[in-house]
Amino acid sequence: MGMLSGRQREILLLLSKHTEPLTAEWIAKELSVSDRTIRKELKTIQEDCENLGICISPMKGKGYRLHVLDANVFQQEIEPVQKASPQVGYDFSEQKGRVYFLLKQLLLQEGYVKLEQFEGEMYVSKSTIQKDLRFVREMLGKYKLSLVVKPHYGVYVAGSEYRKRLCFSNYRLLEEELSPQMRSSWQTDENFAEQIKKIIISKVNVHNIEISDIALGNLTNHIVIACRRMEKGFAMENLEHPIGEEHPFEKKVAGEIIAEVEALAGFSFPSAELDYIIIHLMGTKLLHENALTEYREFDETREIIVCMLARLKAELAWDFSDDKEFSHALALHIRPALNRLRYEMNIRNPLVNEIKLKYPSAFEGAIIASKCLEERLSIKIEEDEIGYIALHIGVALERMKRKARRRKRVILVCASGVGSAKLLSYRLQELFNRELEIVECINYYRLADYDLSSIDLVISTIPISERIIAPVQVVSNFLETEDIKGIKKQLISADKENKDSYLAESHVFIQKRLDSKEAVIEFLSEMLYEQGLVSKEYANLVLEREAIAATSFGNLVAIPHPTTPDTTETFWTICTLARPINWNENQMVQVVCLLNISKDAKGDLEDMYEQLISIIEDKKVIQQVIKAKSKQEVIRLFQYDKVRS
Template sequence: MLNSRMKIILRELMTAEAPISSNYLANLNQVSSRTARQDIKDLNGILSGSGALIESVMGKGYRLGINHDKLFRDFLKETLHDSDKGNQEIPRTPEERINYLIKRLLLSEGFLKLDDLAEELYISKSTIQNDIKEIRKKLARYKITLESRPNYGLKVKGNEVKLRFCMAEYIFDRNEPIIEPYLDSISQADIEEISQIIMRKIKVHQITLSDIAMNNLLIHIAIAYNRIESGYHVSLQQEDLKEITDQYEYEVAKEIVKEVEHHFQVNFPSTEIAYIAIHLLGTKIASQSDSVVEQVMDPEIMELVTIALEKVEEKLNLELKDDKELVFALCLHLKPAINRFRYDMNLRNPMLEDIKKNYPLAFEAGIIAGIAIEEHTSIKIDEGEVGYLAIHLGAAIERKKLTLGPKRCLIVCGSGMGTAKLIYYKLNAQFGQFLDIVGTTEYYTLSQYNFEDIDFIVSSIPISINIPVPVIEVNAILRNSDLLKIENRIMKNKQLVYSYLQKDLVFLQKNFTTKEAVLEFLNEELLKKDLVDDDLLEAVYEREKIAPTAFGNLVAVPHPITPKSARTFIAICTLEKPIQWGEKSVQFVGLLCVKKDSQEDLQNMYDRFGQIIDSSTVVEQLVKAGTYEEFMKVFRG
């Protein structure tokens, strides 16, 4: 059976584009390289006969070879998604321990003693007491408390609806398939039957549910059945119940429950039916036709979307507020979302970590939009909801990229095609995604060229004829001054990401052991150089409270919730060993400071951070770099 460290290693190897070193895997698991190598050896033994093999690449690390796809897929279904049922594996990291303990507390019928839990996890009493402090904070988000009774221990206490929401979040891991073997009294066949019942009824009644909404409803009905069997029932205020029973979705919920009752031979009280109706009310999606969209875009929702997008525009200058498709999408999303918020109903977001990791700019825009909505409605927007807002905003950002596209240029050279190709390859390597080189041509054919789709010409010889696009004259062997002229033409208001870095703000291989120590150090350095306001650190911590800025793959990009500097820059700190940052390990910290009232286009900077976050190889090279020159060589990409 795979232990937690092996799962992490296997997942890293499955997603890596290049071999991964044992040092990097050791840092992820917070163990020695020797232990990491032993884990890899043990994992290879388990993989033997399962269609895969971990290969050692001389001088580079390890990669996963899959020689029998079906065998390997079967292995993943049976092993990777197997839970820690029966306590067969012991949680190692603080995050794993806390999630394990929350599951234990939620599933326990009675009190649990701290001494017993500490013994179960092979940790000290003081360690588990610290974990309990963190658990109290996490449970408080669901308005759940821990009841403590001398000589008895701890027990969760809270409204049954909130307990159920919490169970859905922690018992069913958002990164795993939704069916987990925690609910012993319900089989896979039963789960499939519930799924079929839901799908039949929503099809008949033409209620459209997203895959995520469908999964949430399925999870909650399974939990409801399990809890009813244990004698627990949801309680709702009578006035809330009356309002829900008047809704069309309540009738659909009754039909779903009737079939579930028949299958399981169990009686769902009316409050349970109402609870399922809330799911249908809170997650239904209107038809995308313009006429329906106009109907659902009531003035209040429209005002909310306008306020949110104006705030995003003010802070990030993304030019999205006039994107009609985005406005429609947010209106359609927020109308049912307001209904969820009203009942304190969380919508699990299994894509949250992927969104944060792959679309950091969109996630930042989602946070800004969420804060604007909170201020206008006094409704608390949680991190999962921010993730859903970010999906819509990210789609708009990508649409805008497609509309704008890279600049298109034509190369003219009088020294022969060899030199023209040299210029071509140099420009391609230097500017990549920002420049589309449509081709090379000789001077004498230039007058016959169609310039309709050309933004400018790069020429190594003077051009005397009249042509309708700008000409940038360069040396046949490109110099830095030539590249700068081309960069200015391509980027206009944009800047290449490395222009935001300066040598005295890159601090390499420091030995800090906490997030706080890193942030305090960077803050002191920036204050010494008079680059930021005195309250920068406070604004950074305020942003961290909303959602930690550790995006995975050992990278964190902290920043103040509001601008605190007169110019835009990045202060970098890499660490000798990973530190804990919220629930993730971090070894690369990029403190981003955007200037007040900035009109800069920061998309390319976030894109570069996204590329870094996505590549374990790049992160490993960056944290290994011992000099600014070595670091920048990797960072420029």
């Protein structure tokens, strides 16, 4: 056998990364080819296993497993895939690394690039590159850039320099998602960037400006990109929307920063380049805290905040009108957000997926609030921006819950005297001050005649054999670790004892062969329509919400739901798929939970979300759900108490 092909190397690398057998079907999905092609390639590889230092064992019903017999020989064979282009440090065995590499290279080129060039640099097959370019095209489309393909010439990115820089800078903001090797490829400008950061910090201090570390890093990146692009002859055109005479403060700060950057870089910034830096300053919170009260009188911002508060109250029954801290935080966020949105600076939010998963109520509230921005600016608000609004709403919800939370009323039953009872009481107050209100310490003999109608929990240092209406937690006099766990469990069970069941057999569908998220949503909506539970337009409502922000949350789970409630009750509709499908940007999904919200639910959904999140975060449970052969098994797995136990 001659030299391994790019695809054969990809197959070997995939097998080497897994200790469990991989099926030809699974490998085919990863490499975007047919099962038959993979089996053919594996057969070819097996013919020369000895020279490759490996053995590939086919395992009936399980797939193929790789055994490395000579690590040195094998490493030499797959090294081109692992280290395909040492000067850039990308791992081309991972699709994310390949896509980012292609995006970067295409943005840096002025003319056409042939796919053969990428094949030679990345050591992967042409079909793999063509698949990756589909994701590159999607990423470019977000910045109104297009990928032009011309036979015999290759591909190139068409669009303005301004939009290319926005795309390029946001690409740099994804460093946290890349491997350390991939991040290191950006460090060639490290010293230059550090000097620019120092310039910005000095001006921030002079003008007494508050700026976050993330905003500081982003602004530094934008200026570094501007300098490097100018060096390579990529000039900035005049802006589509001129800045005019507004924003004098940002202009002043930008002018001072650029004056020092020019001295550092050794060349002058044209006026269009200066405007580019001003725009990025306008999209940053360059505002001193003392200016907050004055700033809140700014009509546009005030009107948007009033609109957001009204919508949250009308649609979710969340009344934040007296929460001045929330309004102040929104004011600080909205001003730069308006500038970002007007100049189409779609900043990346590295926390957005975690926000969607951990704080779903806040994220849904942010979608509702963001409608005020959409109506004001007549543009779509991306989920990254929505995520930042959700953070502020999440904090406000926590404050609201703390005010509304009632402490559990507790009596202590202690048979060993006043001293030990007081010691136990102080210890409980120290550990559970926010959760427990200790009403009284009593002796055991008084318990039979004690009015327990308003008592949530009895904590006793001795066993209680009598049946009483309040739950009992027996603890030691000195409150050991196990005692603390027992009390916490009692508090949780007290909150959960009235949990609703959100799942019925008629709303469970297993092992369905559907090949797209649209097909899944339309199928489930049709099933619910036939049961008389939703309107005929229900699928459109769900797809409309999906267009705002994808509802895939990782762990092979998606939780689609309509933009507006359409059912009389809140319930789940579960669908497991025979095969994973691409839900959004290569995020695979095999378990779909269609969330049907009652029209009367308003904002009282925290317990339901908590119950659902506890399930979808558990990988073992989701794997069991995927393999479930009956509706009853799925329902059992989705029962909150059983999953938690």
